Amino acid sequence: MSQDTATRVLEVEGLRRAFGGLVAVNDLGFAVGQGEIMGLLGPNGSGKTTALNLISGVLHPDAGAIRLMGRNIAGLASYRIARLGLARTFQLVRVLDGMDCRENIKAGLAFQKPHLPAAEAEDRIDALLDRVGLAGHDRRPAADLTYIDRKRLELARALAAKPQLLLLDEWLAGLNPSELTIGIELIRSLKADGITIVLVEHVMSAVRALCDRCIVMSSGRKIAEGATADVLSDAAVVKAYLGGVAADA
Amino acid sequence: MSARVAGFGFLALAAIALLALVPRLGNAYYLALAISLLQYTVLATAWGMFSGPTRYVSLATTAFFGVGAYTVAVLGEILPWPLVLLIAAALGAVVAAIVGLSTLRLSGVYFVIFTFGLTELIRQLVVWFEVNKSRVLGRYVFVDITQADIYWQLLGLAAAVFLLGWLIARSRLGFALRVIGEDETVAKHCGINTTFAKVALFTISATVMTLVGAIMAPRWTYIEPSIAFNSMISFQVLIMALLGGAHRLWGPVLGAVPLTLLFELLSARFPNTFTIILGCIFLLIVYMLPRGVAGLFEKRSTTPGGKTTQRVAA
Numbered sequence: 001m002s003q004d005t006a007t008r009v010l011e012v013e014g015l016r017r018a019f020g021g022l023v024a025v026n027d028l029g030f031a032v033g034q035g036e037i038m039g040l041l042g043p044n045g046s047g048k049t050t051a052l053n054l055i056s057g058v059l060h061p062d063a064g065a066i067r068l069m070g071r072n073i074a075g076l077a078s079y080r081i082a083r084l085g086l087a088r089t090f091q092l093v094r095v096l097d098g099m100d101c102r103e104n105i106k107a108g109l110a111f112q113k114p115h116l117p118a119a120e121a122e123d124r125i126d127a128l129l130d131r132v133g134l135a136g137h138d139r140r141p142a143a144d145l146t147y148i149d150r151k152r153l154e155l156a157r158a159l160a161a162k163p164q165l166l167l168l169d170e171w172l173a174g175l176n177p178s179e180l181t182i183g184i185e186l187i188r189s190l191k192a193d194g195i196t197i198v199l200v201e202h203v204m205s206a207v208r209a210l211c212d213r214c215i216v217m218s219s220g221r222k223i224a225e226g227a228t229a230d231v232l233s234d235a236a237v238v239k240a241y242l243g244g245v246a247a248d249a
Numbered sequence: 250m251s252a253r254v255a256g257f258g259f260l261a262l263a264a265i266a267l268l269a270l271v272p273r274l275g276n277a278y279y280l281a282l283a284i285s286l287l288q289y290t291v292l293a294t295a296w297g298m299f300s301g302p303t304r305y306v307s308l309a310t311t312a313f314f315g316v317g318a319y320t321v322a323v324l325g326e327i328l329p330w331p332l333v334l335l336i337a338a339a340l341g342a343v344v345a346a347i348v349g350l351s352t353l354r355l356s357g358v359y360f361v362i363f364t365f366g367l368t369e370l371i372r373q374l375v376v377w378f379e380v381n382k383s384r385v386l387g388r389y390v391f392v393d394i395t396q397a398d399i400y401w402q403l404l405g406l407a408a409a410v411f412l413l414g415w416l417i418a419r420s421r422l423g424f425a426l427r428v429i430g431e432d433e434t435v436a437k438h439c440g441i442n443t444t445f446a447k448v449a450l451f452t453i454s455a456t457v458m459t460l461v462g463a464i465m466a467p468r469w470t471y472i473e474p475s476i477a478f479n480s481m482i483s484f485q486v487l488i489m490a491l492l493g494g495a496h497r498l499w500g501p502v503l504g505a506v507p508l509t510l511l512f513e514l515l516s517a518r519f520p521n522t523f524t525i526i527l528g529c530i531f532l533l534i535v536y537m538l539p540r541g542v543a544g545l546f547e548k549r550s551t552t553p554g555g556k557t558t559q560r561v562a563a
């Protein structure tokens with residue numbers, strides 16, 4: 001599926017953000033079509049997380065346009081962008097430790113407009129707990145969860161609002177091989193539901209398994225874009241990102 | 250669940266009815282003590298309503314209390330009493346909204362320092378105005394309000410605050426504040442307008458504090474800025490709320506009652522060494538009860554076998 005034929009869920013044009021003299025994101029542009037999984041790759045410090053922070057409204061861009069379902073969201077407050085259908089997870093997993101799993105997921109859907117009727121909200125929370133593999137843990141404090149369960153809970157919270165676009169910031173990082181398989185299957189099942197995903201990831205096997213297309217960033221700029229297999233074999237990418245060594249996770 | 254709520258509501262009404270009889274005892278000392286207890290209960294509960302869920306530590310209690318007291322000093326003799334209270338509440342709300350909008354972006358210790366400075370700022374503004382414009386520093390408060398009237402008004406306000414706190418805790422706004430207290434970044438990405446939620450609750454809490462100041466003002470016959478804006482109130486309220494446990498609506502009252510009694514006892518028996526003893530007691534409290542008195546009750550009520558916070562610092 002290419003972005004030309006499908007509805008564009010996300011379009012980024014000429015995006016720029018500098019911190020003092022450091023240009024973290026420089027003239028970044030790409031588009032993601034409905035139901036597509038787009039990988040955002042690059043070495044540490046290449047501007048991936050800054051790009052996600054710009055798209056989700058944590059940071060405001062110095063220049064450029066960001067369109068979510070055709071609407072310019074550049075510079076909007078995070079909560080407004082969230083209500084327009086964008087959800088995300090964080091590089092360092094963020095769950096609400098003082099609350100139980102049910103409340104964590106409820107936080108994801110309670111503030112969307114229009115508000116869901118209570119019974120419907122409870123049903124959706126049950127379905128999400130089941131979906132991410134936390135069924136039966138609904139009253140368990142989030143602080144007691146294992147690492148992968150915290151990741152599952154964070155994902156469930158992000159999915160609670162039925163987002164148009166989901167941003168996953170290294171959601172698969174730190175999982176062991178069997179957990180990784182489960183994680184990849186989970187994300188693949190989201191694609192089957194038609195959720196559009198942008199994921200920042202260093203786990204190459206996951207990128208190969210999941211991403212329809214990838215863009216690669218280096219020093220804030222996009223240095224490659226295309227089908228995943230093509231991008232990962234691109235000489236410039238291998239040099240910038242993998243340091244010239246063919247690598248896999 | 251609704252039967253439990255109804256039962257609890259009945260108990261609360263019975264308690265209020267009983268407490269309303271205190272002035273009938275005819276003992277001026279007990280009435281004065283009861284007024285102090287109610288004053289700190291309402292202030293600490295109002296403090297906990299905002300600072301408990303959001304974990305923003307505010308030292309602005311005195312600022313709002315003083316605005317309320319000074320409104321009475323200026324308008325108490327000119328306007329009917331209910332109107333004076335209404336104006337005080339409105340002033341408190343406006344100041345809180347302005348302060349909230351300009352400072353709730355601050356976090357951690359910066360917010361604490363600002364709220365402390367706010368009290369001094371407002372006090373100095375009042376002094377400046379009185380000295381340069383009205384040319385009276387210090388005002389007499391001659392209003393027709395008895396000690397019993399003060400008590401009943403505070404009791405009514407206490408009931409209103411608990412009802413309001415209970416309603417907020419069950420509301421979407423209450424849940425939003427808990428999410429903000431847990432992780433403000435996550436809150437924003439969940440679609441919570443964090444600025445609005447924080448300013449709204451800060452304003453509600455401050456309005457209550459302002460009303461306490463206004464209701465208490467007739468207790469002094471003479472008010473000047475240093476009396477109305479006494480920053481000890483901010484610290485006492487903070488300590489009471491933390492001792493009781495600010496994460497529960499009923500927590501601060503568990504701190505306000507014993508500490509008010511303790512202040513009374515110590516200041517009467519040890520007028521000179523009072524603050525030293527108090528300091529030692531606070532140290533003990535922080536070490537022994539990191540989650541406040543409310544935390545003690547919660548530990549008992551958790552399910553056996555479940556992982557609970559059994560770790561209390563020795």
